[in-house]
Structures are given as C-alpha cells and as structure tokens.
Amino acid sequence: MMFLVHILITCPQKDYNWDMSELQKLPVDPKKTETITILKAENKASKALAELKGIAQVIPNQFILINAVVLQESQDSSEIENIITTKDELYKALSETVKKVDSATKEVMFYREALYAGFAELKKHHFISINDIVNIQKKLVQNDAGIRTLPGTKLMNDRTNEVVYIPPQTKEEIDGLLKNFTEYLNNDDDSLTKLAILHYQFESIHPFYDGNGRTGRIVNILYLILKHHLDLPILYLSSYIIKNKEQYYELLQKVRTEEAWEKWIVFILKGIEETAAETIEKVKAIKELLDNTIEKVKSEAPKIYSKELVETLFENPYCKTEFIVKALGVERKAASRYLHQLEAIGILTCMKVGKDNLFINAGLMDLLKE
Secondary structure (H helix, E strand, O other): OOOOOEEEEOOOOOOOOOOOOOOOOOOOOHHHHOOHHHHHHHHHHHHHHHHHHHHHHHOOOHHHHHHHHHHHHHHHHHHHOOOOOOHHHHHHHHOOOOOOOOHHHHHHHHHHHHHHHHHHHHHHHOOOOHHHHHHHHHHHHOOOOOEOOOOOOEEEEOOOOOEEEOOOOOHHHHHHHHHHHHHHHHOOOOOHHHHHHHHHHHHHHOOEOOOHHHHHHHHHHHHHHHOOOOOOOOOOOHHHHHHOHHHHHHHHHHHHHHOOHHHHHHHHHHHHHHHHHHHHHHHHHHHHHHHHHHHHHHHHOOOOOOHHHHHHHHHOOEEOHHHHHHHHOOOHHHHHHHHHHHHHOOOOEEEEEOOEEEEEOHHHHHHHHO
16 A cells, blocks of 8 residues: 655746656765855855854853743744644643643644753754654654655655655665764764755755754754754754745755855855844843842742742742742742732733733743744
C-alpha cells in the first residue's frame, strides 16, 4: 500500500518548470556561496548577532528573556503552518488555569517543549545528532512516526495542485542525506551562510511525514548556539518568514530549479540582521520595564518587595498564587496578598478563569504583543 502525503505550500502564481533532479549532498560549491554580495550580507548579519548576544546579558535572569522570546517564536513558527492561536490563550494554558486547551494552542505548546528539549540536549552534548532532530520532531507532532520509510511524499502548490517538488523517497536515500547533513552541520565552519545552506537542505530532504518546517526552524536556532553566535535561544526567523512568505518559498524553489544560491542566502542573512535588530529593541524594552517595575514596587509596596517576586511576574506574565508560593517559599495566604497588593498599585490586573484568579503583567503583555 502506497502512503501518499500531500504537503501543501503557498508559492507565487507563476508558470515554473519544476525540475525534479536528485538532491545533492553538502557542501555546495563555494563559488556559488562565497560571492562578494553574500560576504557583505554575512558581515552585517554577524555584527547584528554579536550586538544581540552582548545586550542579552543586561537581563540577569535569563528565563525572563527566553520565556518571552520562545513563546513568540512558538506562535510565529506555527502560524507559518496555519496553526493560529493568541498569546492570551498560550499564557492561560501555561498557567494551567484552563481545563480545555484548543488544538492550535496545544500545537504551539508542543513547539515550545520541543525547542526547550533541543536546547537542553545541545547544552549537554555540544553537537546536534540525527537522534536529536528526530526527538525534536517527535515532541512537535506527538507521535512516533519518525523518519519517512514509505514513498509518495510530494510538495504541492495549494492553489493549482501542481507538484512543485518531490523530496527523496527511499529510507536509504533519506538516511544518507541526514547523515551528511549532521556531519556538515557539526563541522568547524561556523558561518551564517552555512545556516542558510542547512535550512535549504533540511527543507529539501523533508525527512518526516509532518513537522519538517517547524523542526528545521528549531535546528536554525540551535545552530546559532552551537557555533557560539548566541548563548540563548532568542533569535528566530519565523516572523521574518511570515512577512516575506511568498518570497521565501519562491527563493527556496529557485535553488532547486536554478541553483540560485546567492539570492536565497542573502535573503536569509538579511532576515538574521533584521530580526536581530528587532530583538535588541525588545530586550531593551523588557529591561526598561523590569527596572521601572522594581522601582515602583520598592516605592509603593516596600514591605513585599523582593527581586524574586518581580522576576516571577516577568517569567510568568499570567501569574497565579501557586507560582509565588513556589518561587518565594511563602504560604498561599501571603502569596495571594502580594498579588493583590501589586494589583492595587497598578502593576497587575486580575482576571477570573474558572475558580482561579490570574494576575496579568499587563505592561509586559502589551510589550510582547507589539
């Protein structure tokens, strides 16, 4: 029995002559990937990443930054696959105050879980293996299907039903390409151009029945950490891809059909540069809000102030009594009193969800929604 998977992608409405040629192993001929235009774009992207890496240190509690940025990425990366939810729904789910979580929110939560798991493994082993990638995809899709073993997968234009790309079909071919992919990923070359090449290659291998795009985008950030461009998983290209979705798919396809590496690589490098600049501004804004909140609590509720209390409100923008009990080691009654005092001075707003009170860090939520 043939297992046929139709992967629908949105491509520009143009009459392409799709070439179904065999996917080549890495590396790519450097004459195609080391042009002056690419090197200039790489230099700009590297400078922006270095600035982001440095500025991330201004927030001592790394979980504040990681939690804020990772949830944004989880939402954006899932949106590319038409999995749509809101930050409010996500934070309600994270606070465990809602009994029923809709399927889109669950998918985004799985993405967050997969990203954290990949980051934890990378910190332990300092390389990225095929098993790591398989485990990331497993957490994303919540099944054990693993690497494709049956033929029939095709990528199709969802407007015309035209086959735009047929990825490798046999398990032997996929396994060989993945082995080559991870060897190339882990070698000594730490360039950002290499990230663009890796991203193309992974999407073209298309090793899974589902979750390839989201898995590939997690591998992107892990690569940046592996090669010491960043210390934390705080830069993601998903929002850039959403804004330039049609161009993204068009350029990806032109590498397959025309070997148009320069335009593809420059597109990805520009995305790194722009996204790094946006993330720098977000980090600065979070730091400013954190400092202002600390001063406000010290001034207007000095008896309850502690650094841990304020940081808990930033780690958990939708906060409940149990979070304060756990973070500060206080009794439930005291934790509840702290939250209500913070509500009284305008730092939190209270929302009833079922039987629970949720205290929302409205200033941070407004910032994260921008």
